[in-house]
Amino acid sequence: MRKYVIIGAIGSGKGTQSGLLARDLDIVHISVGDIFRWHVKNHTKLGAQVRRIMAAGDLVGDDLAESVVRERLDQHDWNYGFVVDGFPRSRRQTEFFLESYDIDGVIHLDLPDEEVRRRVLGRRLCSRCGMDYNLIADRPTEEGRCDVCGGELVTREDDTEDALAGRLRDYHGKTDPILELFGRKEYVVTVDARPGIDEVQRTLREKLRLPLP
Ligand code: AMP
Numbered sequence: 001m002r003k004y005v006i007i008g009a010i011g012s013g014k015g016t017q018s019g020l021l022a023r024d025l026d027i028v029h030i031s032v033g034d035i036f037r038w039h040v041k042n043h044t045k046l047g048a049q050v051r052r053i054m055a056a057g058d059l060v061g062d063d064l065a066e067s068v069v070r071e072r073l074d075q076h077d078w079n080y081g082f083v084v085d086g087f088p089r090s091r092r093q094t095e096f097f098l099e100s101y102d103i104d105g106v107i108h109l110d111l112p113d114e115e116v117r118r119r120v121l122g123r124r125l126c127s128r129c130g131m132d133y134n135l136i137a138d139r140p141t142e143e144g145r146c147d148v149c150g151g152e153l154v155t156r157e158d159d160t161e162d163a164l165a166g167r168l169r170d171y172h173g174k175t176d177p178i179l180e181l182f183g184r185k186e187y188v189v190t191v192d193a194r195p196g197i198d199e200v201q202r203t204l205r206e207k208l209r210l211p212l213p
Contacts, residue, residue: 002081008109011119028078032086109193124153
């Protein structure tokens with residue numbers, strides 16, 4: 001049984017790296033943000049409670065976030081373990097997690113703010129079909145046009161310099177104490193998130209003493 005938490009700033013590759021880990025180790029990838037998005041999309045009662053908060057880019061209350069995580073993990077469909085992405089995001093959530101679950105490691109994907117800025121500000125989205133592009137790694141063939149449907153590529157509303165500076169400040173303010181709390185229990189492995197996807201995954205496995213991909 002392997003139980004992990006993954007922490008990293010936006011654009012650090014959390015989703016990609018946990019997806020690879022989950023696929024190869026046959027563990028379940030639990031993204032708390034995805035669970036909330038599912039509720040919003042499907043108009044559930046919970047969705048109605050969190051819709052506005054999420055749209056404003058704020059954090060949902062600890063009680064709600066904790067109950068979503070508890071409920072998800074209570075399903076016990078994770079025979080070989082799990083990797084939780086997007087939780088904990090506050091001191092209280094961390095304490096809840098430490099009290100409730102025995103975890104094997106916290107993966108901290110470390111990306112300098114400068115690189116977060118470069119990655120996030122380079123993101124583009126097709127206004128017609130929603131396909132994602134990145135002007136650094138994943139450029140469209142024709143500038144400003146979607147390869148799939150020819151739609152116009154636009155910047156996401158919250159991917160602006162100002163919004164990003166606020167999100168980064170918020171991220172460090174909340175994450176540093178979480179890492180410190182986990183670190184006291186010697187759970188944290190910090191991985192440099194700057195190299196390519198495969199190299200980051202390899203380093204992460206080495207540090208967690210897992211079989212290499
Ligand atoms: P994410 O995709 O992880 O960025 O999450 C999207 C949104 O879901 C966040 O902006 C929050 O509104 C909410 N959310 C996700 N995880 C948490 C959490 N652990 N605590 C509170 N709110 C959360």
